[in-house]
Amino acid sequence: MPTTASSAQRSSQRRRRPTTARRDEEAPIIPILARKVREVEAKSQRGKLGPTNRVKFQVIAFLMREERARIKADSEMADGTRAELLKRLDGVATILAKTAARDTSLIQLLEVDQATSPVAKRMRRDWLLESGAELAPDELIITDVARTSEPVVSAALAERQVIPPQVEARREANPFLAPDLTGRPSATTPRRRLDGWELMGPLYKAFETGAGGGAASMELPPVPEFDRLSPKGLEVMVHQSRFVEAVRQGHRSFLLADEPGLGKTAESVLAASVAGAYPLLAVVPNVVKMNWAREVERWTPQRRATVIHGDGEDIDAFADVFIVNYEVLDRHLSWLSSIGLKGMVVDEAHFIKNLGSQRSQNVLALAARLREQVGNPLLLALTGTPLINDVEDFDAIWRYLGWTNGEKPGPALMEKLDQTGLTPADKAFYPEARDAVISMGIVRRKKKDVAADLPDKLIADLPVQLDDEFGRSIRQAERELGERLAAKYRRIIDARGDRGLEPGSIDEDIVRLVSLGELEESKAAGTGGDNVFTMVRKIGQAKALLAADYAVQLQRSVGKVVFFAKHIDVMDAAENHFAAAGLKTISIRGDQSTPARQIAIDAFNNDPSVGIAVCSLTAAGVGLNMQASSNVVLAELSWTAAEQTQAIDRVHRIGQDEPVTAWRIIAAHTIDTKIAELIDSKQGLAARALDGEAVDPQSSDSVQLSALMHLLRQALGGE
Template sequence: MPSTATTATRRKRTSRRDEDAPLIPILARKVREIEAKAQHGKLGPTNRVKFQVIAFLVREERARVKADGELGDAARAELLKRLDGVATILAKTAARDTSLIQLLEADQATSPVAKRMRRDWLLESGAELAPEELVIADVARVQQAQVVPAALAERQVTPPAVESRLLASPFLAPDLTPRPASTPRRRLDGWELMGPLYKAFESGAGGSVASMELPPLPEYDHLSPKGLEVMVHQSRFVESVRAGHRSFLLADEPGLGKTAQSVLAASVAHAYPLLVVVPNVVKMNWAREVERWTPQRRAAVIQGDGQDIDAFADIFIVNYEILDRHLSWLGSIGLRGMVVDEAHFIKNLSSQRSQNVLALAARVREQTPGGNPLMMALTGTPLINDVEDFDAIWRFLGWTNGERPSAPLADKLDATGLTPADKAFYGEARDAVISMGIVRRKKKDVAADLPDKLIADLPVQLDDEFGRGIRQAERELGARMAAKYRRIIEARGDRADARSLSLSKGEIDEDIVRLVAHGELEESKAAGTGGDNVFTMVRKIGQAKALLAADYAAQLQRSVGKVVFFAKHIDVMDQAEAHFAAAGIRAVSIRGDQTTPVRQQAIDDFNGDPEVGIAVCSLTAAGVGVNLQTASNVVLAELSWTAAEQTQAIDRVHRIGQDEPVTAWRIIAAHTLDTKIAELIDQKQGLAARALDGEAVPDGESEPVQLAALMHLLRQALGGD
C-alpha cells in the first residue's frame, strides 16, 4: 500500500495555514476525540481502531515531512513539533488505558476497517489516492478447521467482547496456505532418532544437569517492579529471553518461581496477546502474579463461556477443562505466545486435553511473524513414568513432531558428526535437546538459603477388624492372580518355549507375572469402584488410616503450629475435618469442586489468619500451584500413585519464602500394600534424577506403580517375593 510519503505529490492544497501538511489538523482533531473518550471510560472497538490509525499516520507524516526537500528548516521544525504534540496525546491516553500500548506498534492499515478510515482521512486532507487505495473489500475470516476438531465444533463459544476485539484489530487473518519448503538433505535423515533421544535422557548420558547455558546476571535489575526483587536464577532465565530464545521447557524444581519467570519473559519478549493454560486451581494465582510482576499489563481469567471476559486484555488465562469450547476464538486473535503450566498434564497424547493444546500451539506458530512465538512448558515434574513423557511437551514446543526432530534440532544432531551407532552420540544428543531450551535448576543450587526437606515415614498398625479385612482382601487378590498364572503355565504344556522350560521348579516366569498383573489392572480400571481390586483396596487403606492420620496431624498442630494435611479421597478429607472440628482446631479445605474465589479465600485464610491451624487439601486439586509456605509440616494421609504428585504436594510448603526446615510425614499402613507403594514411589524418584539432574542412581521399577504393586502381590502369592 503506498504511504502518505509516496502520495504527497498528488495532494491538493486546502488552506494557506496548513498547505504544507493538511493532514495534521485532522489528526489533531481526531486525537482530541480519542482523549475525551478515554477520560470517560474504556474505549470501544471503533475508537481503538481510530487510535491505531492516528498512530501509524503520525509516523508516515513525520517521514514525509523529514523527506520533503521543498520545506525550509523553520517550517519543517514547526510541523514536526505539531506531530510531536499529537504523539504526546497518544502516549498520555495509552498511559491511562495500558491496553492501548500494544496498538501503538501497528505500522500500516491492514484490516478493512482501518484501511477505510485511513482512506477517508487522507481524502479529507486533499490527497489524491491511487485506485487500489480507493476500493477496499472485506476479507473473509479464515476458518480454524485445523484448531477445532469436528467433534468440538458445536461446543465453540465466542464471547461478545471478543467480536469487538476482532473488529478492532488492524491485522488481517493470516494466510495459512501451505507453501512448499525446501528441506535440505541431512546426514542423519535415514536414521530413527526419537528412540535414541529418549534413551539419551533415560541413561542420563553426559552426567550433567539438564539445563541450557544461560546468560550471566545483568549488572542492573531492569525487571523488578517497585518493592519486589527478582532472584538471580530468575533474572538469568529472563535474560535468555531478552537475548532472543523463544521456546522453553522450564523444569525448575517446584517452588522456584516459574510463574513469575514466565510473566517477566512475556514482558521482555512482548509476547502479547499471551495465552496461559493452567489447572483450574491456579487461575486466580496466575492473575495475581501478572498484576504483581507486570502491573502495566491486564490479565483476563476465562470462566465458563467467557461472557464477561475483557477481550482487550494482554494475557488470557484458561483452565484445561474449558479450553475445548474456546479454541475457535483463541485461534483467531493473533496470539504471540503460549504458556502451558503443569505441562505434564498433556503427556497423554490420546487425550482431548493434549490435542487441544497441541492444535493451538501449532496455530500460534503459524500466526506469529517469523514463526517464532514465545512458547513455554512449565513443570517441575516433567517425567511421571518414563522418558517418553517428554513427547507431548517436545511437540508443544515444536522441537519434534513425535516421529522426527524439527529442522533446528535435526541440524544440531547433524552437527555432532555422530550417529546412534556411536556411543558418544547419546551425550551429544542430550546436550542438543537441552540447548533447544530445557532449563532445570534445583533448590539446593539456586536457593541456598532454602531450608532442608525431609520425608519421614510413620508406620501405623491397622489392628481392628477393618485392617484385618484389608489384609484378607490383599491375600484373596493375590490368590486370584496366582490361579490365572498357574492356568497359563498349565495351558502351555509341551508348547512352552525354551525359556519357560529352562526355569527350575518353583522359579517364577516374570513375563507371565507381568501379563497377569496387566490383565488385572485393565479389569480394575474398567470395574472402577466395583468389587475388590487394587484401586478399591488402596481406598480402603486410606479410609482405615484416616483417623490415625488426622489424630497425628492434630497433635502436630498443637506442638508446631500450622500443618498441611493431604488426602486423595473426599471421604478421608471429610473424616479428617470432622476430627479437627471435634478437637477444636480451626481448619480450611482446598478441594477440586470449589470455585476459584472460594479456594483462594481458603489459601489466604490459612496463610494470613493465625487462628487457622490446618489446611485439609486434596492431593490432586491442591497439589499444584498453591502456596502454603506459612506451614513447615505436611501430613500425607494417603499415598499417590506417582512420585510427581507426592513431590508437588510437599513443595506447596517447601518453596521460596519458606524459612524453616520442612518435614513431610507419610502415614503408611504397615504389613499392607501401602508399604510396597511407598517403596515404589521412592524408586520412581530416580528417573528424574538420571534424566534431568544427571545423577548416577540405580534403575528402579520401569512399570507404573499400579502395575508394579500388582506384580508384587502376585509374587507374594506365588511365594517368590
Template sequence: MPTTATAAPRRKKTSRRDEEAPLIPILARKVREIEAKAQRGKLGPTNRVKFQVIAFLVREERARVKTDAELTDAARAELLKRLDGVATILAKTAARDTSLIQLLEADQATSPVAKRMRRDWLLESGAELAPEELVITDIAPVQTTVVPAALAERQVVPPSVESRQLANPFLAPDLTPRATTQPRRRLDGWELMGPLYKSFETGAGGGAATMELPPTPEYDHISPKGLEVMAHQARFVEAVRAGHRSFLLADEPGLGKTAQSAIAASVADAYPLLAVVPNVVKMNWAREVQRWTPQRRATVIQGDGADIDAFADVFIVNYEILDRHLSWLSSIGLKGMVVDEAHFIKNLSSQRSQNVLALASRIRERTSNPLMMALTGTPLINDVEDFDAIWRFLGWTNGEKPGLQLMDKLDATGLTPADKGFYPEARDAVISMGIVRRKKKDVAADLPDKLVADLPVQLDDEFGRSIRQAERELGERMAAKYRRIVEARTGAAGTSRVPAGEIDEDIVRLVAHNELEESKAAGTGGDNVFTMVRRIGQAKAQLAADYAAQLQRSVDKVVFFAKHIDVMDQAEAHFAASGIKAVSIRGDQSTPARQQAIDAFNTDPEVGIAVCSLTAAGVGVNLQAASNVVLAELSWTAAEQTQAIDRVHRIGQDEPVTAWRIIAAHTIDTKIAELIDRKQGLAGRALDGEAMEDGSTESVQEAALMHLLREALTGAAGS
C-alpha cells in the first residue's frame, strides 16, 4: 500500500556548518543511538535497518559534498571529516557485530521500511525530494509455501491421514467476508516496530501486561466432573468465549497454561487443533487434553506418525519432527494452533521458527479467525525483540510493521512516536491484542513463596586449584590482547587515550566479545569460558550430590538439576551408594520412559530424588511432590533457572519451595550467579511494568568474560 510523507517538522536552529550539510547532524545522532544499542547487545531487526540506511546515506552525502561547487575547500574538508567520523562509528559497530558487515555494502534502500527511514530523515534535514521519493509502496506479500524445497523429500503422510483425507476430501469452505481494501491510516508513513519494542523495554505506563479480561463467571460451566478451574483460568476462558482468538499467554510457570489452552480450544471449537510442544511434554499435553476436555481425542505424533489417530481433534507434535509433517498438517484444515514454550521460536533464522510461522500463515489464510496461542512463562530471554517471532506467529505484526488490527488500535490513539504519550498507549494497544500475564502472587494466594538460597562450596582439591589457575590464565590472555589494543591506539606523541589507572570499557567489551566468539568456534577444545564452566560443574558434582543426599534424609523428596550428563552420572552413582532410590529425567529418553520416571517420583514413596537435565526437564514437567530443588550447575539464562525451579513451584504445591544453588566460591561461578540474578529485571520491566535499575544487557557469557578481564587488569595494576 503506498504511503506519502507528511510535511517535514520544523527544524531547530542550527549552526552555520550544519546549514551547509543539515543531514550530517541527523546521521551523527542516529549512529550514536545504534552504537549505544550495539554496546548493550540490542541490535534487533529495526536497528539493523537503521544501520543500513545510515551507511548508504553517508555515501550519498559524501558524493554530494565532493561535487558541491558552492563549498569552499576548507568547508568541504570539514564536512568530509565529519562524515568520516560517522563512517568510523559504523565500522566500529560492525567490528563488534560482524553480521553487520554485509549491510555496509548495501547500495540503496530496498525494503519499504528502509525507504521510509531515508525519506523521513531527508525531509527532517530540509531536503526537497522528487514526488516518486515521497510515495513509498509496500511490497505485495508473497505467499510462501509451507514446505520449503529443502524439506520436500522429508515429508511423510501417515496411512491414517490418507484415510481421513479419503473420508472427507473437501474441507468446509470458510464463507466469512474478508476486507477487500485497506483504509488509509494516519500512521502509515511512520516506522513503528522500534517504538513498539521501546514501549515494552521501558515498561511504559506501568502495570502488568494483561489485557482486560471478563470477570469470573458466577457458575463454573466448563470444568469436567471432579475438577475445578481456578478463577484466573476461568477469566481467560471467558475472553475466548467472548470472541478473542489470539493470545500470548505469558502466565508465570505453574499456573496451568496447558489446561487453559485445552479448554479454550473446546470453547472456540477450534478443531482440528495443532499443539507444537517440546518433546519432554508431549505425553503431559495428551493427558491434560483428556483430563480437561474428555469428550475430545488427542493423538501424539512420534517419528513418521505411523501410529497416530488421524481422526483425532488435537494433534500434538514436538518441534524436532515437525519438519517432516508440514505437508499433511497444512492440508487437513486446522482451525487453531498452540505453540508451547514459544520462546523456542525466537530465532527467526532457525528452521524450527520458519516451520511454525509457515504453518501459522497457512492457517490464517484458510480460516478467518483461528485460535492462535503462544504459551511461555519466559517470553523474553535476552532482549525485548524476542517478542518478534511470537508477534508474527499471532499475526499481530509481519516483522516490518503492525498488522491491520494492531495498526487500527495505534491509529486510534491519535498520537505518533514523536509524542511521549505514544509509548504507554502503544504498549496498551499491543497488550489488548491478547497478552495475558498473571503472577502467582496475584492469582494464587495459597501458592507458597519460593526462595533461592546460595550455598558456596570450596573447591580445595587439586582439580579445584587447576580451575582457578585456568581462570587466571584466561584473564591474563585477554589482558594481553587489551594491552595490545591500547598500545595500538597510542598517539604519535606517545600519549595513550586511556588515562593511567583507568580501564576503557569499550575495549574490555570488544576483547570479551572476540574471546566469546573464539570460544564458540573452539567448542570443547582448549581453555575457554564454556570448558571452564563445565569443569566447575564436574568439580561441584560430588559436593552437590552429597548435599542433596543429606537434604533428602531431612525433607523426603528432592529434585536435583544438572546441565551435563557426566555430572548427572556422578550424582546418580553417589545416591545409589548412599542407598537412596532415584529416577532420572534426561533428553535421550523416550516419552513413555520419561513419564514413567515422573510418575514414580510423584507417587512412589520409595523414590527420594529425581536427577534431572536442566535443559530436558526444565519445561513442562510437574515434580510438585518435592519442595526442595538442588541446582548443581548454573544455567546461562535466568529464564532456564526459573523454569527449573517452577517444576516444583506449581499449583497444588502446599509447602514453601526452596532452591539451593551450589556455587563454587572464588571462581567465575560466583559472578555467573550474580549476572543471572540481574537478568531477572528485563521481564520485570517489559511484562510487569516494574521500575528496575538498568542493568547490563550483554549475554551472561560475555559479561562473565569482561569480569575476568577486569580482575586481571586490576590485579596487574595493584601488583
C-alpha cells in the first residue's frame, strides 16, 4: 500500500513554501483525520456506530499508521516539526482507543493492516485527494469484488430446519417451479460516472441533514376514479388507494413508513392482490400475527392465509399468504426459500436494523433469494420508525429492499444518482440524492396529513395467540368451566324432563338460570377458585408482555402512549418491560394522592422524555386529561362498555387535534374474544338509546352473565 506521499514530493513542496508555512502544510492529512475521528467519536457517544462509521474508524487507523511511518522516515523534516506532528497523531490514536474501549467490537478492526474493501479504499482515496496528495492511477480507479450468492440457511441453522408435513404435499403437487425471467437485471452492468465514488456515507448524510427539506414521501398517483378493491362492506381510504395505485402501475419495492393507525397492513394485503404476489410471506412481530391473518381474510376473502406457530405442524401449505413471527423464522428458512414466493412483507421492519442479529440475517437471506428467483418481486418494509438511533438504521431496510448492498447503491438507485449529473463534491448533490432514494419507494404519511380519511375515534383490535403453556392452561380452564356449567344444565333437564325440547335444541331459560347461579357464586368467591373473574385475570397476565411490547413499538412510532390495564400485576409487568426498553413512564393508580396523580399527569403532558402513561382502568378512567397522546393501548378488557369509553376519552377530548386510535389486545380463541364482542354490542345499545342510531337491539344482560352463557352454549354444542 503506497504511503500518503513520497519524501521527495514533500521535500520539493517544502522548498517552495515560505518559512511561515503552517504545520498543517507538513502533513495536510492530519487535520482531516482529526475531523473524521471526532465524527466517529460523536456517533459512538450516542451509542450507535453503523457500518459506514465502522469503515471510517478503520480507514482513520490505516491512514494514521501510514502518516506516522512517513513522518518518521522523512530525514529532511526538522525534529521539532516531527515531534509536533507525531504528538497530533497520538491525539488521534487516543480518541480511537477511547472509542474502541466504548465499543469493543471495533478492536478487531485495528488488527487489519490495510484497507481491503472497495468502500474503505474509496474512502481512503477521497481523503487523500482532499489533502492534496498525488495518487497513482491504480489507486484512483477502484473496482468492486464480484459478489457471490450466500446460502439462505447457514450451517449454524441447518440442524434447526423443519419441513411441515403439508409442505411435502405441496411440493409433490407441484414439484417444478416455472422460472420467472421477467424484469431480471442485466448480467453485466455498464460503468457509470459515479462508480468510483464512495456513496453510502453521502446518502446517509443527505437524510441526516434533511437536505432539500420536505416530507420524505414519494409522489403517489392520484386516486383512481373507481374503487375496484374494496370487498363488500369495506371501503379503501384515499391515502390507501393512492398507495395501491402505485403498485398497480408497476412499483414493487416500498418502505411504507406511515404512522400506526393508517392501515399499513390492509395496504400491504391489497398491494399483494394487485401485484399477484402469491405466495406471499409476511414476517411480523408475534403480537400481530393473528391480526395479519384476519386482515387477509377481510380485504382479500378469496385468498387463504396460514399462521406458522412453532414447527408449523398445523399450517396450510397450499395457502396464498404465509405469516410467521421473527422468533420462529429461523426454523422455516429452508422450505420458505423453495416454494416459489413472489412477494415478502416485513412488518415493524426496524426489528432488522441490527445487521449482526440472526433475525436480520434471516430476513436479508430470504429477500436475496427471492430477488434471485423472481424478476421483480413485491418487497414491502413496514415501520412507523425506520430510524431509532441513527440515520444508518436505514442500512438493513435498504438492503432488504434491494436499493443498496451495504457498500454501494444497487443498479436502479445508482442510475437515478448518475442522472443528477452531480457528485458528492457538489453541495447540490445531497438534496438530489435524498430525492432519488425517496423515489425508490419511501412513503410516509402522518395522521394529521390524512385526518379527513380517518374517523375521529377508532378502536382497532389486535388478536394475539397465547401459544405457551400458560395460554394452553387458560383454554383448558375455560373448557372445564364450560363442562361444569353443562353438567349443572343437564342435571336440571334430567330432573324436570325435556318438556318438549327438540333434539339438539337448548333451553335458554335454563342456560340463563345456570349462568346466573355461577355468576353469583363467582362474585362471592372473588379471587378464590376457578371462575370467570379469575380466568379473565389470568388472560390479562398472559397478555401483559405482548401488550407492553406492542406499546413500546407504538411509542417509538408515534410518541406518547397511554397504556390501560385492569389489574395491578399486569401494570407492574408492563412497567418492568418499559423500564427494560429504556422508556420513561408515569403511573396512575388507585392508591395515589391527588397531588401525586396531578404531578404524574402534568409530567406526561408536558415532559417530552415521558413516553408512556401506565394507567389503571378503574382509577384513571374518568376525569383525567391526557391529550398529549392520541394512541391508547387497552391491555385488558373492561366488563363494561362505559369503562372502555371513559378510558379512551382520556385522550379523545376537546383540544385533541389528531384522530384517536385505541388498540385492544385480545387473546384469540379464548373468552376474551367473546367479551370484546359483548362490549361492542353494549356500545350499540348506547348508540340506539342515546344517539338515535339504527342498530340492532341487543340483550340487556351484563357482560359477565353473557360471557358465562356463551361458555355454556359452547359446551353444549350450541355455539
